[in-house]
Amino acid sequence: xxxxxxxxxxxxxxxxxxxxxxxxxxxxxxxxxxxxxxxxxxxxxxxxxxxxxxxxxxxxxxxxxxxxxxxxxxxxxxxxxxxxxxxxxxxxxxxxxxxxxxxxxxxxxxxxxxxxxxxxxxxxxxxxxxxxxxxxxxxxxxxxxxxxxxxxxxxxxxxxxxxxxxxxxxxxxxxxxxxxxxxxxxxxxxxxxxxxxxxxxxxxxxxxxxxxxxxxxxxxxxxxxxxxxxxxxxxxxxxxxxxxxxxxxxxx
Amino acid sequence: xxxxxxxxxxxxxxxxxxxxxxxxxxxxxxxxxxxxxxxxxxxxxxxxxxxxxxxxxxxxxxxxxxxxxxxxxxxxxxxxxxxxxxxxxxxxxxxxxxxxxxxxxxxxxxxxxxxxxxxxxxxxxxxxxxxxxxxxxxxxxxxxxxxxxxxxxxxxxxxxxxxxxxxxxxxxxxxxxxxxxxxxxxxxxxxxxxxxxxxxxxxxxxxxxxxxxxxxxxxxxxxxxxxxxxxxxxxxxxxxxx
Amino acid sequence: xxxxxxxxxxxxxxxxxxxxxxxxxxxxxxxxxxxxxxxxxxxxxxxxxxxxxxxxxxxxxxxxxxxxxxxxxxxxxxxxxxxxxxxxxxxxxxxxxxxxxxxxxxxxxxxxxxxxxxxxxxxxxxxxxxxxxxxxxxxxxxxxxxxxxxxxxxxxxxxxxxxxxxxxxxxxxxxxxxxxxxxxxxxxxxxxxxxxxxxxxxxxxxxxxxxxxxxxxxxxxxxxxxxxxxxxxxxxxxxxxxxxxxxxxxxxxxxxxxxxxxxxxxxxxxxxxxxxxxxxxxxxxxxxxxxxxxxxxxxxxxxxxxxxxxxxxxxxxxxxxxxxxxxxxxxxxxxxxxxxxxxxxxxxxxxxxxxxxxxxxxxxxxxxxxxxxxxxxxxxxxxxxxxxxxxxxxxxxxxxxxxxxxxxxxxxxxxxxxxxxxxxxxxxxxxxxxxxxxxxxxxxxxxxxxxxxxxxxxxxxxxxxxxxxxxxxxxxxx
Numbered sequence: 001x002x003x004x005x006x007x008x009x010x011x012x013x014x015x016x017x018x019x020x021x022x023x024x025x026x027x028x029x030x031x032x033x034x035x036x037x038x039x040x041x042x043x044x045x046x047x048x049x050x051x052x053x054x055x056x057x058x059x060x061x062x063x064x065x066x067x068x069x070x071x072x073x074x075x076x077x078x079x080x081x082x083x084x085x086x087x088x089x090x091x092x093x094x095x096x097x098x099x100x101x102x103x104x105x106x107x108x109x110x111x112x113x114x115x116x117x118x119x120x121x122x123x124x125x126x127x128x129x130x131x132x133x134x135x136x137x138x139x140x141x142x143x144x145x146x147x148x149x150x151x152x153x154x155x156x157x158x159x160x161x162x163x164x165x166x167x168x169x170x171x172x173x174x175x176x177x178x179x180x181x182x183x184x185x186x187x188x189x190x191x192x193x194x195x196x197x198x199x200x201x202x203x204x205x206x207x208x209x210x211x212x213x214x215x216x217x218x219x220x221x222x223x224x225x226x227x228x229x230x231x232x233x234x235x236x237x238x239x240x241x242x243x244x245x246x247x248x249x250x251x252x
Numbered sequence: 253x254x255x256x257x258x259x260x261x262x263x264x265x266x267x268x269x270x271x272x273x274x275x276x277x278x279x280x281x282x283x284x285x286x287x288x289x290x291x292x293x294x295x296x297x298x299x300x301x302x303x304x305x306x307x308x309x310x311x312x313x314x315x316x317x318x319x320x321x322x323x324x325x326x327x328x329x330x331x332x333x334x335x336x337x338x339x340x341x342x343x344x345x346x347x348x349x350x351x352x353x354x355x356x357x358x359x360x361x362x363x364x365x366x367x368x369x370x371x372x373x374x375x376x377x378x379x380x381x382x383x384x385x386x387x388x389x390x391x392x393x394x395x396x397x398x399x400x401x402x403x404x405x406x407x408x409x410x411x412x413x414x415x416x417x418x419x420x421x422x423x424x425x426x427x428x429x430x431x432x433x434x435x436x437x438x439x440x441x442x443x444x445x446x447x448x449x450x451x452x453x454x455x456x457x458x459x460x461x462x463x464x465x466x467x468x469x470x471x472x473x474x475x476x477x478x479x480x481x482x483x484x485x486x487x488x489x490x491x492x493x494x
Numbered sequence: 495x496x497x498x499x500x501x502x503x504x505x506x507x508x509x510x511x512x513x514x515x516x517x518x519x520x521x522x523x524x525x526x527x528x529x530x531x532x533x534x535x536x537x538x539x540x541x542x543x544x545x546x547x548x549x550x551x552x553x554x555x556x557x558x559x560x561x562x563x564x565x566x567x568x569x570x571x572x573x574x575x576x577x578x579x580x581x582x583x584x585x586x587x588x589x590x591x592x593x594x595x596x597x598x599x600x601x602x603x604x605x606x607x608x609x610x611x612x613x614x615x616x617x618x619x620x621x622x623x624x625x626x627x628x629x630x631x632x633x634x635x636x637x638x639x640x641x642x643x644x645x646x647x648x649x650x651x652x653x654x655x656x657x658x659x660x661x662x663x664x665x666x667x668x669x670x671x672x673x674x675x676x677x678x679x680x681x682x683x684x685x686x687x688x689x690x691x692x693x694x695x696x697x698x699x700x701x702x703x704x705x706x707x708x709x710x711x712x713x714x715x716x717x718x719x720x721x722x723x724x725x726x727x728x729x730x731x732x733x734x735x736x737x738x739x740x741x742x743x744x745x746x747x748x749x750x751x752x753x754x755x756x757x758x759x760x761x762x763x764x765x766x767x768x769x770x771x772x773x774x775x776x777x778x779x780x781x782x783x784x785x786x787x788x789x790x791x792x793x794x795x796x797x798x799x800x801x802x803x804x805x806x807x808x809x810x811x812x813x814x815x816x817x818x819x820x821x822x823x824x825x826x827x828x829x830x831x832x833x834x835x836x837x838x839x840x841x842x843x844x845x846x847x848x849x850x851x852x853x854x855x856x857x858x859x860x861x862x863x864x865x866x867x868x869x870x871x872x873x874x875x876x877x878x879x880x881x882x883x884x885x886x887x888x889x890x891x892x893x894x895x896x897x898x899x900x901x902x903x904x905x906x907x908x909x910x911x912x913x914x915x916x917x918x919x920x921x922x923x924x925x926x927x928x929x930x931x932x933x934x935x936x937x938x939x940x941x942x943x944x945x946x947x948x949x950x951x952x953x954x955x956x957x958x959x960x961x962x963x964x965x966x967x968x969x970x971x972x
Contacts, residue, residue, distance in 0.1 A: 006567065009579035009788060013560045013734075016796035030558055030739040031565070031705050039742075068762075096686075129776055136776050143777075144690060160760035169774025173723045177716065195745045203741050213706050213741075215573050215772055219764035224716035228632035228648055229674040230655050231523055236675075237631060238682055238689070239716020239763065263961050269920060270954050272961035291965045294913045302903055304858065304877070306884030310907035317911045342877075394859035427817040431857025438504070438855045439946030444511045444821040445857075446951065474951030477936060 035204055042200045046192065057158040057191045058247060064161035068222035069235050071244040072161070074188075081185055081246040082113045085150065088181065088244065089124055094147035095180040095241075103146035106130040106170045109185050109248075110150055129172040139172065149175035149240070150183045155201075156245065159194045160221055163245065167216040176220060182240040184220075188249045258288035260325035262364065264332040265297045266466045274331050274466060277493035278367060281380055284493075292321045300338040303346070304432050312346045319343075319356050327374070328364040331489055332465050333396025336366045341399060366396060368464055368488055372405040378412050382492040385415040386459035391449070391472065392425040393465035406464055406488055413491055421452040430471040446475045453483065460484035462491055498844050499828035503851035507822035516644075516652045520820045523651060528815040530757035531865055538749070548746050549869045552805035555739050559795065559804075562704045562739050563786060569707025573769030575782040582789050583613035590615060590696070590729055591622055593783055597727050599624055599693040603685075605711060605718035606630035607698030608646060608808060609733050609787055611830045612843075615696065627688040629717035631681050638665045644824035646810035646832065647755055652823060685717065695721030695779070699732035701747050701807060702784075705740040708768035709784060712751065712761045719763055728779040730767070734786050735795075735804040747807065750867035754809030790843045797889070799878045803838050805868050810835075812862035812872065818855065827852055834862035838875045846882055846892045853879040917963065924956045931955045 011021050049057075058074060065072045075081045094100055102119065104110050106128045116126045127142040143149065151171070155164040163184050167173055176182045192198060201208045224239030235241060259282060263275045275291075282289050299314030318339070322328055330336050343357035371377055388410060396402045410418045429435065429445025436442075449472060453461045463469045466487060473485040499506075510516055535542040555562055567577040580586035594602070602624055604610065616626045628637040632649035636642065638661055643649030650658070659672030662680055671677060697718050699709040709730050711718045722728045738747055752758045771778035794800050813819050813833035824832035828849075829840045837856060841849035858873045866872070883895040884903075894900055909915045930937045937953040939945070947953060 005579045005581070005585070006564075006577075009581060009734075009786070010560050010564060012581075012788065012792045013563070013795065016792045017557060017560065019560065030554065030561065032740055032742060064759075131774060131776060139776050157760075162760055167771075167775060167778065170776070172776040173719075174777045177719050177723060195748065199741050199745050213708060213766050213768065215767070215769040215775075216778060217708075217766040218719070219760065221760045221762050224714065224762055226631045226678060226715045228630070228635070228650055229653075229658055229677055230519070231526065231648065231651070232655075232674040234675045234678045236682070237678060237715035237717070238629065238685060238720050268961045269956050272957050272959070272964060275961040276964075291962070293962050293966050295962070296910045296913060296916050299910075302906065304880070305854075305899070305903070306877070306880030306882070307900065307903040307907075308881050309885065310903040310910075313907040314910045394857065394861075398860035398864055425861075427857050427859035427861070429817070429857065431859070434855070434857050436944055436946045438507075438851075439949050440504070440508050440511055441818060441821055441855065442946075443950035445817055448817075448821075470954065471951065474947070474953055477952035478938075478950060 039200050039204060042197055043204060046197055046201065054188050054191065057193060058188060058249070060158040061156060061161055061191055061247075064159060065222070065245070068161060069225075070161050070222035071242070072247065073244065074247045074249050076249060078112050078248060081248060082115065082118050084244075084246055085113070085115065085183060086118050086122075088183065089119060089122060089148065092147070092181060097145070099145070100124045101142070101146045102126045102148045102150060103143045103175050103179060104128055104150040105152055105172070105175060107152040109152045109187070113185070115150070129175055130170055140174070143172065143174045143178050146179045148181045148183060149177075149179035150185065151176050153184050153186050153190065155198060156186050156191045157194055157198060158191050163220040164198060165218050165220065166211065166214040168214065173216060173218065176218070177239055180240055181242045181244070182220070183244045183246065185246045185248065188247055191247070258290055259327050259329045259370070260322065261289055261291040262295060262298075262322065262328050262330040262335070263291065264330060264335050264466065266470060267331055270470065271466050271487070274487040274489055277487070277489040278329070278331055280493040281371075281489060284381060285375065285377065290325075292325070295321045298335045298338050300335060301432055303338065303342060308346060315343055315346050315357070316353065319353070319360055322360060322363075323356075326363060327370075329367055329370045330364065331367045331487060332467070333366045333393050333400055333402060334465055334467060336364055337395040337399030339364050366400060366402055366464060368406040368409055369400065369402045372408055378408045380409065380412070380492040382412075382494050383414040384460065384491050384494055387417045387419050387457060388460045388462050388491070389419050389421045389453055389456040389458040390424060391421070391428060391453075391461055391463040391468060393463055393468045394427050396464050397425055402464070406462070409488060409492060410462060416491075419456045419458055421456045423448075423452055428468045428471050430467045432467065435471060442471075446471050450475045450479065450481075454481070458483065460486050460491070462486050462488055464488050498848070500840060500844060500849040500852055502828055503826050503855055506826035506828070507855070510823040510826055511821055513652070513823075515654055516823050517821070519651050520823060523645070523648065524814050524820055527757055528865065531753055531811050531814060534753040534757050534759070535867075544746060545750065545867055545869045548750050548867060549805060551738070551743050551746060552807070552868050553802065555737065555743075556735060556795065556801060556804045558739070559734065562737055563734060565739075566702055566704035566707065566737055567786070569704065570768060570784055573707045574772065575707075575769040575784055577784045577786065580785050580787045580789070583787075586613045586731060586785050586787050586789070587615060587618045589783075589785055591618060593727065593729060593781075594619065594622065594624060594694060597693060597781070599727065601625045601627070601688065601692045602694045602696060603627050603629050603688050603692040603721040603725065604633070605695065605697035605713070605721045606633055607696065607731060608830055609698055609731050610696060611643075612789065613731070613787065615731070627685065627692070629685050629688065629721055630713075631678065631715060631717075634681055634685065635661065638662070642825065644832070645813060646808065647813075689720040689724050692721070692725040694727040694729065695725040696729045696731065697722050699730050699736050699784075700751065701744065702732060702737040703741055703744060703766065704737055706766070706768065708766040710744075711765045711767065712748075712755075712763070714756070714762040716763060719765055722765065722767060722779070723777055726780045727783070728767070728770075728781070729783045729785060731785045731787060734788055734791050736807070751807050751809050754807070754811035754865070754867035794842050800838070800842055800875055802870055803842065803875060805870055806835055806839070807868065808835070809867055811865045811867060815861040815865045817859060817861065818857065834872045838872055838879065841879055846879060846887075846890055847895060850883050850895050853883055913962070917960070920956065920960060924958070927955050
């Protein structure tokens with residue numbers, strides 16, 4: 001249906017640019033086919049990152065998190081992450097309705113937290129967004145009813161305190177979006193410096209580029225906000241009102 | 253400090269016809285520095301008013317005349333940032349299809365300076381021996397600031413005027429609303445803009461506002477006068493010569 | 495909801511100038527964002543000259559737009575999405591209606607998108623019996639009020655909290671409240687229902703990535719994520735120029751976009767969307783459609799003088815520093831695109847003669863170019879538009895806007911070369927002005943066409959003797 005449209009459309013552009021309709025020229029520079037020296041250096045830097053450098057990135061992350069109302073907590077192990085989440089559940093009430101419910105990704109890092117057991121004391125359900133267990137409609141309803149969503153992430157960019165989350169089976173987008181509180185659990189070595197590093201990895205790292213961006217990649221930098229009313233900043237617009245990142249620091 | 257230097261005055265149509273005292277004080281300042289001054293008497297206008305209103309053919313005529321008048325001048329000094337900007341940045345677009353005139357325009361662009369720029373950057377002087385007792389504030393004209401990048405030079409000069417205290421106004425770099433024909437064709441908007449500018453001037457508590465472009469100053473002075481204000485409006489040449 | 499009202503520039507400007515609430519809101523907006531954005535450029539690791547590099551990246555993309563768009567379409571389709579190339583608004587709207595019809599869509603949630611306003615999508619959907627909810631808080635407020643946005647990023651900037659409190663009380667049938675956090679929560683609650691019930695979500699696109707086959711949406715509220723994750727269909731609409739060739743271009747462009755738009759280092763949410771949900775995924779739309787819109791852009795592209803305008807990434811930084819916009823607000827521009835960007839884009843899209851006040855109603859102060867994250871020379875293009883209005887232009891179908899003025903300038907150019915004639919004219923004027931000069935030496939009222947000046951200002955009369963005349967006489971300087 002659209003091919004005729006497309007041809008006409010593109011031809012109009014070619015005419016506007018004074019290019020011949022028949023051929024389409026390749027501009028080698030446009031889609032960088034070779035890795036630049038700068039990119040190579042970036043990938044090397046990431047590969048050879050020392051524990052000390054990683055700790056510095058964590059410090060940068062914590063500093064960047066402050067101004068955007070983002071909570072970052074470093075935890076020695078998964079137990080203390082779990083304890084942190086239990087505290088969050090205890091301290092917060094659901095936004096809609098009385099029942100406290102948590103939605104979580106079926107991800108190894110999350111599953112190893114032992115949340116269902118940890119939260120059973122408070123009589124709080126933990127629901128894993130796993131299609132093997134139930135259908136999409138049911139998962140959707142559970143996520144909508146949850147007030148805390150627990151996810152992992154692919155990376156975290158330290159300079160802007162940004163979580164980078166790609167989309168995969170079982171890793172529902174709505175878990176980091178619909179519940180009022182978003183909890184992300186990451187490991188120290190997932191923290192990278194900035195956008196340059198991220199794009200370098202996505203495009204050039206042999207492992208990472210296999211998956212590339214996936215069909216949806218989201219950057220999340222703190223809780224949702226708006227300043228549309230009298231330019232007054234309000235935290236908590238349509239997305240989550242609170243975001244907590246737990247960073248699991250491997251022992252030295 | 254004295255030299256056998258001579259500068260050529262390009263006085264700007266507004267100064268020529270309404271504020272000749274500004275050019276007179278420029279001459280005074282140069283004489284104080286021992287610099288000779290010539291003034292081609294065939295000069296009229298750089299063509300900016302025509303150019304800004306889109307009349308490029310007319311602007312071209314004025315530009316050619318201007319280039320001819322100043323053909324032999326080694327260093328041209330002008331009391332208006334916007335005129336210098338016109339010559340430096342817009343003359344080329346008038347002669348895109350004429351390589352001979354384009355070359356002459358480009359050559360001219362390298363020989364023309366705004367007054368405060370000339371004093372500070374070319375002559376290397378900041379203290380002209382001027383005196384003014386009171387507080388002054390300074391307005392950054394748009395084409396002077398963003399067109400030819402002159403920001404610090406007038407301030408340096410003002411700080412060396414004996415008896416003055418320089419107070420920065422809020423939004424000194426905001427347009428005053430002159431814009432040439434704009435001030436007459438869109439008077440409500442122009443008036444609203446100059447009202448803001450004047451409020452910022454008054455809020456500094458200054459006794460005088462200084463600038464480097466008589467277009468802006470004429471606009472600001474017109475507003476202050478209508479409001480019955482006693483704040484003085486001075487071109488930098490006037491305060492330096494005082 | 496965008497009808498063309500560019501002819502009302504002067505009248506709307508006058509209204510805006512008298513509106514104290516608007517004036518304060520605009521002054522506050524500029525005070526906060528204008529300065530902060532400039533500072534954020536200075537603090538870039540590469541320094542503010544990164545904008546120049548960004549300009550080159552954008553221009554290179556625009557000059558290869560045929561290749562870039564074909565690559566984008568191919569890759570979006572590889573990701574399972576549909577792509578429609580829309581020559582004009584009718585084509586875009588018809589496509590959206592077809593998709594909505596096919597999926598039996600009854601309710602739509604909209605993420606903020608200028609281009610969807612340009613094609614008047616809401617109008618068309620509503621006419622087809624579909625309920626449309628704006629979800630960006632500012633747009634939601636405007637929609638409830640039945641108004642048009644007054645700023646590209648902050649559409650409801652002209653409304654006070656009291657206005658909004660009354661509006662919500664009236665339209666949502668709730669008790670009056672004017673506390674911004676509580677008002678925001680009310681909107682959050684109301685729109686949550688819409689998000690959960692909607693069949694289709696629409697969005698714009700900030701900067702697509704041709705190499706990977708993704709669009710991006712950038713926001714702080716989370717509404718665009720909601721609108722593009724929960725409903726079963728997602729249609730994204732983009733102006734054809736809103737694309738980058740490669741992923742690495744996004745590093746520079748995204749950092750500059752966030753700084754230009756809100757002096758942020760990173761917006762709260764950036765989503766790369768490249769297709770519908772794939773097998774095994776739980777949410778995301780079942781179908782993803784990208785509509786690429788021309789609607790007059792190819793004409794801009796064809797003109798080397800104006801091509802640069804297509805580099806714009808719609809951040810609205812220029813609105814946050816423009817001294818004219820600060821006085822006249824967004825409605826005066828009479829079209830979707832307001833502020834300095836609107837002053838160039840709108841005439842090129844709707845007609846240069848029709849929008850002549852947008853071309854001429856600025857002072858060319860240059861603040862817009864300085865703050866533009868990709869260093870677009872807006873003043874140069876305004877001058878080019880004025881040249882077309884002055885002398886006419888066949889390619890753009892422009893007729894000279896003011897033949898009287900044109901004639902006057904011709905006379906002027908004749909006089910300007912002849913100093914003696916110039917002096918004679920000055921003498922005449924000096925004599926004539928005596929009629930208007932008061933005893934105290936000030937002119938307080940001028941006749942048309944100069945009367946605009948003296949409405950609010952006095953004028954110094956012409957000097958008794960011009961400087962040149964004095965110089966010629968060799969007057970001694972004390």
